[in-house]
Amino acid sequence: MTVQGERAAVVDNLDKKVINVEKDLSSVGGTAVNVLQNVPSVSVDQNGTVSMRGTSNITVLIDGKNSGAASGGTGTRLEQIPASSIQSIEVVTNPSARYDAAGAGGVINIILKKQKKDGWNGSAVANVGTRDKYNTSLSFNRRTGKLNVFGSYDARDDHYRSRNTMRQLATVEGVLRTTDQQATGLRHNRNHGGRVGLDYTISPEQTISLTVQPNFNRADPNVMNQTALLRTGDQDPILQQTRSVVTEDVKTADVSADYKRTWAEQKGRELTASTGYTRLWADVVVGQQFTNDEVAQLGWKQDFRVRIHALNGQVDYAHPLGEKSRLDAGLKTEWETNGGTDDFLVQTVADQPTYFRDADRSFAYDVKDFVQAGYITGQHAVGNWSYQGGLRAEYTNTQGEVRGGRGNFELDYLNVFPSATVARTISKHDQRLQASYSRRLNRPGFMQQLPLPIYMDQRNYRIGDPSLRPEYINSFELGHQITMGDATVTSTLFYRQTNNAIQRFRRIDTTATRLLNTPGVIMAEYFQNFGQSTSLGAEMSINQPLAKWWKLTANGSLFRNSITAATGTEASQRNLTGTLRLLNTFMPTPKLDVQLTSNYRAAVLTPQGRLAPVGSVDLALRHRLFQDRAALTLRLSDVFNTQRQRITAYSENFEATYNNKWETQVGYVGFSWYFGSNKPPRK
Numbered sequence: 001m002t003v004q005g006e007r008a009a010v011v012d013n014l015d016k017k018v019i020n021v022e023k024d025l026s027s028v029g030g031t032a033v034n035v036l037q038n039v040p041s042v043s044v045d046q047n048g049t050v051s052m053r054g055t056s057n058i059t060v061l062i063d064g065k066n067s068g069a070a071s072g073g074t075g076t077r078l079e080q081i082p083a084s085s086i087q088s089i090e091v092v093t094n095p096s097a098r099y100d101a102a103g104a105g106g107v108i109n110i111i112l113k114k115q116k117k118d119g120w121n122g123s124a125v126a127n128v129g130t131r132d133k134y135n136t137s138l139s140f141n142r143r144t145g146k147l148n149v150f151g152s153y154d155a156r157d158d159h160y161r162s163r164n165t166m167r168q169l170a171t172v173e174g175v176l177r178t179t180d181q182q183a184t185g186l187r188h189n190r191n192h193g194g195r196v197g198l199d200y201t202i203s204p205e206q207t208i209s210l211t212v213q214p215n216f217n218r219a220d221p222n223v224m225n226q227t228a229l230l231r232t233g234d235q236d237p238i239l240q241q242t243r244s245v246v247t248e249d250v251k252t253a254d255v256s257a258d259y260k261r262t263w264a265e266q267k268g269r270e271l272t273a274s275t276g277y278t279r280l281w282a283d284v285v286v287g288q289q290f291t292n293d294e295v296a297q298l299g300w301k302q303d304f305r306v307r308i309h310a311l312n313g314q315v316d317y318a319h320p321l322g323e324k325s326r327l328d329a330g331l332k333t334e335w336e337t338n339g340g341t342d343d344f345l346v347q348t349v350a351d352q353p354t355y356f357r358d359a360d361r362s363f364a365y366d367v368k369d370f371v372q373a374g375y376i377t378g379q380h381a382v383g384n385w386s387y388q389g390g391l392r393a394e395y396t397n398t399q400g401e402v403r404g405g406r407g408n409f410e411l412d413y414l415n416v417f418p419s420a421t422v423a424r425t426i427s428k429h430d431q432r433l434q435a436s437y438s439r440r441l442n443r444p445g446f447m448q449q450l451p452l453p454i455y456m457d458q459r460n461y462r463i464g465d466p467s468l469r470p471e472y473i474n475s476f477e478l479g480h481q482i483t484m485g486d487a488t489v490t491s492t493l494f495y496r497q498t499n500n501a502i503q504r505f506r507r508i509d510t511t512a513t514r515l516l517n518t519p520g521v522i523m524a525e526y527f528q529n530f531g532q533s534t535s536l537g538a539e540m541s542i543n544q545p546l547a548k549w550w551k552l553t554a555n556g557s558l559f560r561n562s563i564t565a566a567t568g569t570e571a572s573q574r575n576l577t578g579t580l581r582l583l584n585t586f587m588p589t590p591k592l593d594v595q596l597t598s599n600y601r602a603a604v605l606t607p608q609g610r611l612a613p614v615g616s617v618d619l620a621l622r623h624r625l626f627q628d629r630a631a632l633t634l635r636l637s638d639v640f641n642t643q644r645q646r647i648t649a650y651s652e653n654f655e656a657t658y659n660n661k662w663e664t665q666v667g668y669v670g671f672s673w674y675f676g677s678n679k680p681p682r683k
Helices: 032-036 510-515
Strands: 010-012 017-020 042-044 050-052 059-062 086-092 107-112 119-129 133-144 147-172 175-203 206-232 238-262 270-292 295-320 325-347 355-357 363-382 385-402 407-426 431-442 454-457 460-462 471-484 487-499 502-508 523-529 532-547 550-567 569-589 592-601 604-606 609-611 614-625 630-637 645-651 654-662 666-675
Touching: 032 042, 032 086, 147 510, 295 454, 502 645, 502 654, 550 604, 569 604
Parallel strands: 059 107, 460 523
Antiparallel strands: 010 017, 017 086, 042 050, 086 107, 119 133, 119 666, 133 147, 147 175, 147 654, 175 206, 206 238, 238 270, 270 295, 295 325, 325 355, 325 363, 363 385, 385 407, 407 431, 431 471, 454 460, 471 487, 487 532, 502 523, 532 550, 550 569, 569 592, 592 614, 604 609, 609 645, 614 630, 630 666, 645 654
């Protein structure tokens, strides 16, 4: 059941939600991150962190295949995927056993464009944004007979500015230490990505596909200038100035092959097989220089080098059992090796470009992940009722080692993950009721388990815990959808329970702080399995044409988060939060589309504090030209410049407030040209 017919920008079904990106003007000139800001059930903060119903533990797929997009791990990151290359985005909040068990919040599947029309077809897009932001995209396909060849190229060159403030109060051994900090930053991103592939029709029932996708991303330089006033008790304050410079060089290459077999005499019978290989090279250098009361101090650098190989394979088979029943089964294997080094370099003489390697704070590591999975699902319909049940089994083996005998760990476990769905259709007003359940997990990342400190600056470091174990999630949903005239209303009640929850905490490192020669404190960030977290809430989406030239999509959520956490002493926190999103589409003339988007997120609870509420408004328009062969687009993001991040954190002897503001108010102008049978999408 769709919201506004086949041309809808948002398709809100009970089992999944779909954003047709070509219809979404608010992402013009942007990336996948901008697209996700308009997806029901999904929230994106100004740092690009994606969450669903309050959790950032989600699984991101690209064309149905695993990607490290959510975490910046193996594969392409979300900010590297231009919106112009995305066909649609699917969001599955309570996945069945067919999907990987990882991802507490659910699954986001990004479907990339792949033209299949006969002859030559394609498009060229160029966008220019305020304060040095540029991107372009080219795509084409050539289909002759049984062969379809397609390709695309995307380039992006952006400068983004930021500013932040921090006030920190900490009591160490009975003495109050205060830090007041201000900072400004500039981030320069350059990205080049390509995609080339072919589809070959062996017979009317068999096709094969091959795709190669390289990506090159460089951030050089990213500069942050900080000024901090540090006080210890009644002592005179010290003015500390810090200059941080970060360079990133990340290269990825993805190769995938797919096979599909159908049977004309047996509708619904299908066999698919796919395999993929990903190679990643990442080099990141972080450097900092300091002065205390204008006296130069010894600076430092960190040089990270990461190399990843990932291989996966999957086979799925669907077999109809009569007209109203079907059986699905599949096998999947994933293998990944991750090797890297972290060299910590300390300046030998202040103001001199000479450094020595600090062996105690440098390390090299190797980690291997192996996941083997199999699933079976069945579905059956009787009258107005339909049923689906499934079971997935996953075996996981993770081995991590810090070279030189400095630590190692191994996780080895087998889990089963059931899922079930019951649905009933009601003819009156085209209604549908649906209840579903699934069990999922969230595996700890290697950096969460690494038992060595990784320094973010001279006063903050992160340390992992090799004893971390996966967290397990039980997810329940009850949904209802009704159509009344041109209006469609979808409502969902959901409950998510997370056991053995992995939670992030910050504490004062009193020993390091005591040895510090200057005021201020040393903060450690660490992870623990502790207790349970729950989320109970409701979502509603309304889609209503208000006039021939005006369509409205409104969706909101209200839910209560409950967290049991260890913050020195056991604590339990609860809060009520929610989101609201309004999407207005106007068509004042047959050639002109206008879109006004509003987003709001209420305050969010964290284990040691809260995130303040935030909201924003985006405005965009598109005018079709030259018999629909071209289009001119204009977009202004965060019209009132209200999007920012405010964090309050606290514990028994620590209290801090953080205010972060990225450059979110950006104006874009773009031009698109279409050839062949391609034309600008219509609302």
